[in-house]
Amino acid sequence: MSSKPFTKRTAATFFLGTAISGSWYTATSAIFAGQMGEVIPVVGAIILAGLTPFAAPALQANPQSPADNSDMEQRLKAFDSHAIVNIVDTGGMLEQVNDRFIELTGYTRDQLIGQPVSMLYQEEFRELAEEIRATLMAGKTWQGETPLRCADGRVIQTQCTVMPLFDKKGAWAGSISARTDVTHANELLAERDTAETLYELRDDIWIVDAETERFSYMNRVAMSRTGWSKDSYRTQTLETLTEESDNPALLDACRALKKSGKAMTQFDTQLFGNHFQVTIKLLPTGGAAGRFLIMLHDISDIINEERMKSEFISMVSHELRSPLTSIKGSMGLLLSRAAGELPSKARALLEISHRNADRLVLIINDILDLEKIANGRLEFNLEEVDIAELLHETSAANASLEQRHGVRIQVEGTEDLNKVTTDPNRVIQVLTNFLSNAAKFSKPGERVTIRAEENDDELRISVADRGPGIPASEQHKVFQRFADLSNSNRADKGGTGLGLSVCKAIVENLGGKIGFDSREGFGTTFYFTLPKKNSQVAAEEPAALLREAS
Template sequence: MKGQDAVNDLLSRTKAIVETIVDGVITISDRGLIETVNPAVEKIFGYRLDELSGQNVSMLMPNPYQREHDSYLSNYLSTGEKKIIGIGREVTGRRKDGSTFPLELAISEMEVNGQRMFTGIVRDISLRKATEEKLRELLTRTKAILDTIVDGVITISDRGCIETVNPAAEKIFGYRLDELSGKNVSMLMPDPYRHEHDQYLKNYLHTGEKKIIGIGREVTGLRKDGTTFPLELAISEMEVNGQRMFTGIVRDISERKETEEKLREAMRRVHEQRIKDEFIATVSHELRTPLTSIKASLELIIGKAVAKGSDQEKMLITIAHKNSDRLLLLINDILDISKIESEKMKLNFRRVRLHSFLETAISDNQAYAEKHHVKFVLIDCPGNLHIYVDPDRLMQVMSNLMSNAAKFSHQNSQIEIEARRRDDGIRITVRDYGPGIPLDFQNRVFEKFTQADTSDKREMSGTGLGLHISKAIIERHHGELSFDTVVGKGTEFHVDLKQQLQRQGSPQ
């Protein structure tokens, strides 16, 4: 009885195990017919035992596994060659409702009462496959991120050796992964950072004191070609499979540093320009006020000297008067240059009749004509033509062009002023028949403090700023100041103004 009880107990335990395990257990005859299944099989496939008993086990598989299984079993029984027996593999199962799912299958052979049978252990691995797919997707996304981010990512062992780098790190330093793998990461740093890094890592591993771990800082990187560059470095610690490792995030900040330097330079220039403007304004005021008084006093003295003084006194007073004029002109020009460079020159636009404007220009500059024994002539200008300009600033340009033409013209010659319509606007021309502009000076005509050399012994006084200022004024009108010259025959200066400005108003 005791022996029978032991057997019954073993059978009960075995039955309990088979009926409660999560894996399906199927017993199959040597003809491939299902004999028994445990509850897990019924749950996995959705069939009851009475629906499965006596049926070919291939009913639980879709094609091509269904056909393959029959041929495998037939081949084994005929040849003894094991292709699936004793081997676990992944196949696809088919439920009663026709849906398929991933299945892990292991078939083993047994003998019961002299009859060969097979046991199939099946496990629904849908959840595992879904998890594996999500993991693959996560790995793919992570790899895509690492492969495409602009920051370099370097993984480092606890001995400071490089294990992996992303494409950005290869691009930043100019090395391939195979050239970096297994090398000390300090190879990417010049001294003294190389020596410091080794010391930092050793100190951290021995004391746990963090000097660079978890802290972003700026260092200098070393490329494969030996060049150095500013680098932003952040090192963090991680644990992979129980092994301590470090991740270095590196960013080439060359462009940022260059931008910061340009910004500092721009701010320095703004500061210097402000100081210069204040200095020029103060000095100009302090100079112009007494010079104006001196000039007025000299004019009074000249009037009296003409009647009473000697020729020597008249000459000295006249020289003093001319030089005071030159100083006032220089001060005014310097103030204009300062306004132009700091973009503080304001223009007051209004509608002006061009013919009347040019007649006024000739009248206002008549003194230059008489002084240099030349004649200003308006040879052409449509009487009904109007322009939209700042008349005071445009008159300043005309005075400069006309005075230059007078100074460099032959005595008793004629200086021609004309205005003509052009396809895109108006052109005002001042034409002289003087010596022309020397070839080696032509590319410097509009530069500051430049004057052409001349063999003419007459006084060619000036500041060398007039044409530079005139060009800036015309450009503020969205126009252009240019010239044509022939050495030995004369020069034409052209003021081109856009027609649209005459209709639409002031430039912004």
């Protein structure tokens, strides 16, 4: 018996019998009445779609046996309840969908029939849709994973088999698609992959119930670190960890995060003999409390490298400063004619050497200050300070800048200023750096202005120049160490590239803020603030302040 083409009518009857004829028995009777050859392609499609258990018995069914037909009716009903089926014409318009399609996607038949099948796909799927269409036009079956957009906007993933349909003359007449929903299976695979990735991470990963503070998950590194097994860590709590590590930082941070309502906190601490950067996130769950996701990144090597680098820099700087001080002092004596009058050419060369020795001393002092700040060893001596008097003293102490660069330093806004508690020497250090920069980048005859302003909470001190300004593209570099701005021309102007980063760290340690306003071609104003309440020197995480400054 020759095989007839698999027609659109047969496909509709087979797959959509309940929708069209109202009975799978009617459907099977129509197909198996002498048309066994037409069923084979359909069963092939079902096998490709992973639906063999529902339809394979069709190959063995006796079309003349009522008992077999009854069994087939039950199996095809089961198939109809699981498979997502639709028929599309050659123009890409939906012609039929089964009940399962309606149930899963949330559309009504009126919303689908006569509409382009492209409404079910996202834009990025259009290229694949063209590939499927080309396969069908060639008379071949296509199989793969496709997305399906639901009425509420959800996108589900389906394993899909698409077969071409033909009319009675054997011409291509459209296609029939049979799908199974694999969204949940894909999600499970993704969750498994995520869990495996977390388990193998080099960072410690802990998950803790926010209500009971009991551990619910630890990855391999975390279990190795604590010595707890999969069976034992679930009986442990954050309090147990605190007792064993003698460090309440994690417990305190989790409780504070829960109380604050924030989503995340981050800090550095020491646990199990190592230094860690700790990140804690509060993850919402179905319950009210949620879960803490705790990530520990071991920074012991970084801390040790920074310590070794700081020790080396400190050693070298101290070794340089002693002979340099002696050299600078000797040159000062020569310039003061302690050894007699110098020839004019020799004196000019000696003055150049003396100025460069001054620059080297500044560089070494800046490096030592940075090293002290990084290690929390920069000393601050707080006292009640008359800011107006301090500003005038600083201006007078920098009179040499006026002579060297031909500028005028002017102090404004010092009337009726309240006293503040701060470190006067550190404030003078910051101001001197601001004044030095302002004088260097001002034209001869220009004015450099020191101004003080205050409100209820803080005192603001600024130094303004009328120099070339800082280009917007360069402004992010200003407080970086060794910053070299394109318009600064350090070879001519001098400067260490360290001073402003030191100033930033000093001001922040004094509880203030530092910044600047600049417009290219119109000058720059650097400023810092000091709290008017009793200043508390910031002792926490000095290295973090320095990292921000760099």
